[in-house]
Amino acid sequence: xxxxxxxxxxxxxxxxxxxxxxxxxxxxxxxxxxxxxxxxxxxxxxxxxxxxxxxxxxxxxxxxxxxxxxxxxxxxxxxxxxxxxxxxxxxxxxxxxxxxxxxxxxxxxxxx
Numbered sequence: 001x002x003x004x005x006x007x008x009x010x011x012x013x014x015x016x017x018x019x020x021x022x023x024x025x026x027x028x029x030x031x032x033x034x035x036x037x038x039x040x041x042x043x044x045x046x047x048x049x050x051x052x053x054x055x056x057x058x059x060x061x062x063x064x065x066x067x068x069x070x071x072x073x074x075x076x077x078x079x080x081x082x083x084x085x086x087x088x089x090x091x092x093x094x095x096x097x098x099x100x101x102x103x104x105x106x107x108x109x110x111x112x
Contacts, residue, residue, distance in 0.1 A: 001061055009061075009108055012054045016105040019047055020098055027094040041081075041089075048074065055104070064107050073097050 001009075026040055052067060059065045073096050080089040 005058055005061060008054060009058050012051065012058060013105055013108045015047070015051055015054065016101050016108070019044065019051065020101055020105070022047075023093050023098045023101075027090050027098075045074075058108075062104075062107050065104055069100060073100060 022040070022044055026037070026044065029037065052070060055065055055070075056067060059067060073092065077089055077092045077097070080086075080092060
């Protein structure tokens with residue numbers, strides 16, 4: 001694996017850690033009885049798009065990373081937002097997306 005790919009892998013891993021922390025914060029707000037901040041959700045979706053771009057470059061080195069599964073989870077979250085089902089959105093973030101991103105982080109960590 002060349003140096004640029006390793007640098008991108010490290011950047012993606014840091015990005016994953018950041019996004020996981022933000023998911024915890026957003027879902028924590030929901031569990032505290034509040035509604036998720038729409039600006040924070042918009043920023044999260046922007047960052048998820050950037051994450052997908054980075055992962056698409058390195059995924060050939062990490063075949064266990066499945067971008068289709070990621071896309072499916074984003075589609076489910078988008079549908080929850082369209083129907084204003086914030087409880088479902090929060091659950092999808094916390095139990096579906098967060099788990100997938102944690103799995104990816106472990107794959108990238110084990111690839112050191």
